[in-house]
Amino acid sequence: MIDGTRKFHEQDVEVKKEYYSSDSTARRVRYDSNLHLYKTKGKTAYWKDSLIISGLVSGHNEPEEMPEVCRKTSLEYINHVVKLEDILLGLLSEALGLKTNHLKATECDKKQVMVCHYYPACPQPELTLGTQKHTDPVFLTIVLQDQSGGLQVMCDNQWADVTPIEHGLVVNIGDLLQILSNDKFVSAIHRVVVKKVGPRISVACFFNGVSTPPKLYGPIKELISEENPPLYKDFPLVDYVTKFFSKPLDKTGLDLFRL
Ligand SMILES: O=C(O)CCC(=O)C(=O)O
Numbered sequence: 001m002i003d004g005t006r007k008f009h010e011q012d013v014e015v016k017k018e019y020y021s022s023d024s025t026a027r028r029v030r031y032d033s034n035l036h037l038y039k040t041k042g043k044t045a046y047w048k049d050s051l052i053i054s055g056l057v058s059g060h061n062e063p064e065e066m067p068e069v070c071r072k073t074s075l076e077y078i079n080h081v082v083k084l085e086d087i088l089l090g091l092l093s094e095a096l097g098l099k100t101n102h103l104k105a106t107e108c109d110k111k112q113v114m115v116c117h118y119y120p121a122c123p124q125p126e127l128t129l130g131t132q133k134h135t136d137p138v139f140l141t142i143v144l145q146d147q148s149g150g151l152q153v154m155c156d157n158q159w160a161d162v163t164p165i166e167h168g169l170v171v172n173i174g175d176l177l178q179i180l181s182n183d184k185f186v187s188a189i190h191r192v193v194v195k196k197v198g199p200r201i202s203v204a205c206f207f208n209g210v211s212t213p214p215k216l217y218g219p220i221k222e223l224i225s226e227e228n229p230p231l232y233k234d235f236p237l238v239d240y241v242t243k244f245f246s247k248p249l250d251k252t253g254l255d256l257f258r259l
């Protein structure tokens with residue numbers, strides 16, 4: 001998958017430009033530079049290009065829509081990731097003291113989006129970032145990174161390197177799982193620094209959940225009691241995503257839904 005991502009990004013710009021769009025609603029497969037520049041009305045340009053593929057599993061995507069250089073690999077890879085997601089949701093449900101299928105039954109594994117990032121070598125890394133400090137506005141993210149390093153997670157108010165492990169994956173708890181678990185799980189604050197050598201390649205698979213109302217998400221009722229009152233209100237996902245992207249990316253979205 002790393003190789004497929006490299007092949008896409010290292011194609012001639014004329015080929016890539018067929019896929020270019022900075023409007024996330026415009027197409028299901030798109031190529032973008034500086035992902036959040038327009039969405040968050042960002043003041044800073046980041047050092048990365050991304051290929052965004054949505055609708056991979058739910059069948060809303062015709063395979064022909066995907067760039068040929070990474071089509072087969074992407075389809076195979078997402079199938080593996082979805083199986084892993086099932087296992088992880090089972091383990092996380094059990095960790096919350098719930099039945100194994102509880103989280104899956106909330107359909108938080110739905111609406112997968114795969115984002116294939118390419119961070120070119122940066123001549124002045126101290127002037128920018130690959131990805132700004134943020135949390136993911138999703139349930140879970142499964143990240144495959146190459147061996148370059150650069151991903152960092154906030155730990156005790158300090159940035160810690162997430163050192164790449166060969167064939168290893170990084171799993172981030174997203175904001176929505178923090179909300180569902182009523183703060184038992186904590187959404188990972190992370191960022192990506194860039195280096196003079198590159199490129200760095202990573203593939204993030206996001207699990208967004210069901211975004212069409214009337215489905216509401218909020219703290220899981222079984223986790224709520226008199227001693228553990230709900231910390232968040234229930235809301236349709238579309239509200240979370242809209243509010244998340246109308247604030248600066250480095251500010252938490254959780255407080256907007258806290259009771
Ligand atoms: O490139 C990475 O390792 C992480 C990217 C990331 O945080 C994201 O796409 O949300």
Ligand SMILES: [Fe+2]
Pocket residue numbers: 134135136141190
């Ligand atoms: Fe992220």
